[in-house]
Amino acid sequence: TSITIPDSVTNIGYYAFSGCSELTSVTIGNGVTNIKDYAFSGCSGLTNVTIPDSVTTIGYFAFNDCSGLTSLTIGNGVTTIGSFAFYDCSGLTSVTIGNGVTTIGDSAFKGCSGLTSVTIPDRAISIESSAFDGCSKLKYNEYDNALYLGNKNNSYVVLIKAKSVDITSCSINVKTKVIWSSAFKGCSGLTNVT
Secondary structure: EEEOOOOOOOOOOOOOOOOOOOEEEEEEOOOEEEEEEOOOOOOOOOOOEEEEEOOOOOOOOOOOOOOOOEEEEOOOOOEEOOOHHHHHOOOOOOOEEEEOOEEEEEOOOOOOOOOOOOOOOOOEEOOOOOOOOOOOOOOOOOEEOOOOOOOOOOOOOOOEEEEOOOOOOOOOOOOOOOOOOOOOOOOOOEEEEO
């Protein structure tokens, strides 16, 4: 039901704790640098996870289908969140992404239907398609005719989508780092973008 991973461990391997549905608590040691693909996949009893600053990479499907997970803190050392890493974590309500993250993979938070807030760091340069699909409760920041995600210092790091497919113009915030895939898809009347 609970695991403490000591600082001596550097890697959590593929499928290491996959399917441990009764696991409720995990303490990840400060020596861990990689969490491999499917490492905690299907651990539906997990309620919260703190990923320490020592971790640099979170693998594909690493925590997918952890439906009991409600809060998540990703350390400042993480640079890449793999595709489908937190896919279908339907109980997740808030995510704090550390300042080191530059890449959020395809469908990383897809299906996190309870997610209301997410912090995106300024260093983000790539947020792949479908990363936040199905996050119907997610609150966006608005500027002109577009919706954004960001952090307390910069609310406009990522332009996620147009406010409506009916917009005719859009002025993109000067602090924006990333325009998300399909951001203006279907905006057939769009004539002017600044």
